[in-house]
Structures are given as C-alpha cells and as structure tokens.
Amino acid sequence: MQLTHTTDSSPRSRVDLHMHSTFSDGSLPVDELVARVAAAGVEVMALTDHDNTAGVALAAKEAQRHGLRLIPGVEISSVWEEQGIHIVGLAMDIEHPALQRGLERIVQLRDQRALEIAERLQQQGIAGAWDGARAIAGSPLVGRAHFAQWLVQAGHCKDSQDAFQRYLGRGKPAYVPSDWIPMAEAVGWIRAAGGEAVLAHPGRYKLSGARLKRLLEDFRAVGGAGLEVCSGSQAAADREHLGRLAIRLGMAGSVGSDFHGPKLGHAEIGQLLPLPDGVETIWDRLGVPVAVPFPTH
Ligand code: AMP
Ligand code: MN
Ligand code: MN
Ligand code: MN
Numbered sequence: 542m543q544l545t546h547t548t549d550s551s552p553r554s555r556v557d558l559h560m561h562s563t564f565s566d567g568s569l570p571v572d573e574l575v576a577r578v579a580a581a582g583v584e585v586m587a588l589t590d591h592d593n594t595a596g597v598a599l600a601a602k603e604a605q606r607h608g609l610r611l612i613p614g615v616e617i618s619s620v621w622e623e624q625g626i627h628i629v630g631l632a633m634d635i636e637h638p639a640l641q642r643g644l645e646r647i648v649q650l651r652d653q654r655a656l657e658i659a660e661r662l663q664q665q666g667i668a669g670a671w672d673g674a675r676a677i678a679g680s681p682l683v684g685r686a687h688f689a690q691w692l693v694q695a696g697h698c699k700d701s702q703d704a705f706q707r708y709l710g711r712g713k714p715a716y717v718p719s720d721w722i723p724m725a726e727a728v729g730w731i732r733a734a735g736g737e738a739v740l741a742h743p744g745r746y747k748l749s750g751a752r753l754k755r756l757l758e759d760f761r762a763v764g765g766a767g768l769e770v771c772s773g774s775q776a777a778a779d780r781e782h783l784g785r786l787a788i789r790l791g792m793a794g795s796v797g798s799d800f801h802g803p804k805l806g807h808a809e810i811g812q813l814l815p816l817p818d819g820v821e822t823i824w825d826r827l828g829v830p831v832a833v834p835f836p837t838h
Pocket of ligand 1: 685
C-alpha cells in the first residue's frame with residue numbers, strides 16, 4: 542500500500558495508541574486500517590473508535606495476521622467541569638458489562654443528538670441531513686464528522702473544516718454538546734474492565750496552564766493513568782510542557798496519531814515525535830514490551 546503522507550524524514554513511532562476505523566468516524570475499514578498500520582512500521586497499535594469497541598475483535602485478528610500487537614481501545618466522550626474531553630481507554634476486557642452498558646448509553650445519547658443536529662440544520666434550510674449522515678456512517682454510531690462529510694457531499698460546505706466552522710463547531714447553529722458522561726464515570730468503566738485511562742489530546746482543549754493542571758490532577762484522582770503527550774491532533778509544540786506535566790504529576794505518557802483516514806487532514810499513522818526523556822510510558826504501565834519505540838534515522 543502506498544503511503545502518501547509519510548516520508549523518510551518524518552518522525553516515526555513504532556507505537557500508535559489512538560486511531561479510528563469505520564466503526565466510528567474513520568474512513569478505513571478495520572482490515573485496511575491494520576494493513577496501513579503494518580505498512581507504516583508500527584508494531585504496537587490500539588484501535589480507539591469513539592464510544593464503541595465493535596471493531597476490536599476483528600482488529601485483533603487482523604493484527605495477528607500482520608504480526609502486530611493490538612491493544613484493545615476506545616475513545617470515550619466525556620465531560621469535566623463543563624469542558625468536553627475525550628478519554629482513551631486501553632487494554633480493557635471489552636466484554637466487561639460495566640463498560641459495555643456505559644458505552645451503549647453513550648451511543649443512545651449520540652442517536653438523540655444526531656436527530657437534534659439534523660433538526661437544527663433543517664432550521665437553517667438544510668434538509669435530509671439525518672438520512673445523509675446515517676448513510677455515510679454506515680454503523681449505529683453517528684457523529685459530527687459524518688454530518689460534516691454529508692454537508693460537503695450535498696454541496697452545502699466546501700470541506701469538513703468549513704462544516705465545523707459554519708454549522709457543527711461549538712457555539713455554531715447546529716451545535717449540540719456531546720459531553721454527557723462525567724469524567725469519573727468514564728474512567729470508572731475503563732478501570733472496572735481492567736484497563737487504563739489516558740486523557741486524549743490535552744492540548745486541544747485550549748485550557749489555561751492552571752486549569753489544565755487541575756484537570757490532570759482530577760483525572761489522576763479518579764484513577765486516570767496518563768495523558769497523550771504526543772498526539773497527531775494537537776500542536777507538536779505542546780509536547781514539551783505536557784511531558785513536564787506528566788513527570789511532575791507522576792503520570793504516564795501516551796502517543797497516538799488520532800488517524801481518521803488518508804484524506805481527512807489528520808496525521809498519518811505512526812507520524813509521531815518521541816516522548817520527551819524521563820516520561821514513563823503507558824506501555825510500560827500496561828506491561829507491553831517495546832524494544833525501540835522511537836527509532837532514529
Ligand atoms: P463528535 O464526537 O460526534 O462530537 O465528533 C467529534 C469528531 O469530529 C472528532 O473526533 C473529529 O473526528 C471531528 N472534528 C472535530 N472538530 C473538527 C474540525 N474542526 N474539523 C474537522 N473535523 C473535526
Ligand atoms: Mn473523530
Ligand atoms: Mn478526540
Ligand atoms: Mn480520536
């Protein structure tokens with residue numbers, strides 16, 4: 542498979558613990574995603590679809606075929622002090638009832654939200670969004686990214702960015718919050734299922750230094766193990782201070798591209814800078830050996 546986004550000079554990681562498939566808002570089916578992970582030279586991956594683990598069993602099978610290690614994952618939509626946050630769960634028993642009951646609740650809430658988003662678009666003179674977004678999603682999980690893709694396809698917006706800026710982003714006419722599950726509950730499901738919780742892309746929340754530190758302290762207090770120090774969906778410049786925070790708070794660092802698909806403007810699989818020196822790795826905490834996580838060339 543041709544990889545158009547990675548070049549020999551771009552940073553490569555052999556660990557990538559955050560990515561999406563068609564089981565949420567990624568554009569690649571699980572088998573193609575795992576093939577791409579293998580082609581990118583990644584050896585340890587986690588599939589972290591939004592609010593469901595339906596793709597994990599197939600991903601494990603495909604990973605085995607390619608000689609990769611698959612860590613079961615999920616990215617849970619959550620909230621802390623009215624701030625929407627995402628929590629990555631890693632290495633859970635995905636059949637655990639507390640986890641599955643919780644995720645089912647979120648998928649139901651997402652369904653209701655999708656209807657509300659469609660109604661709001663209708664009020665903006667845009668008809669057919671519900672059927673359109675559901676057809677694009679092709680699975681029970683309908684998210685804003687699917688609405689964005691439909692808005693582009695139907696000629697209402699020029700690209701997904703434009704759709705978020707004009708309709709779907711926070712404070713825009715079709716915005717309906719998706720942050721229904723308190724942080725402590727989401728972390729609780731992950732821990733009950735034997736996994737570890739990682740705060741996803743902390744740099745994306747645009748919090749002040751003091752508030753970010755408080756979020757991390759609260760996250761740790763409810764059982765959170767670590768944070769994404771290196772993420773394809775936050776600025777590379779965030780890595781240094783997030784690394785320092787991880788060390789100071791005794792939290793582990795994770796790395797994840799947040800890959801959604803080849804054409805969706807996100808980072809490529811494995812395209813990640815190394816964790817700063819001194820940061821404990823989440824894979825050590827999980828007891829997963831990685832000989833050379835960040836090869837130099
Ligand atoms: P949801 O979980 O349904 O609220 O949708 C959030 C998802 O929408 C994120 O995981 C991204 O995949 C996508 N997204 C969020 N903001 C943007 C944006 N500004 N441009 C494109 N995609 C975005
Ligand atoms: Mn997404
Ligand atoms: Mn996210
Ligand atoms: Mn994500």
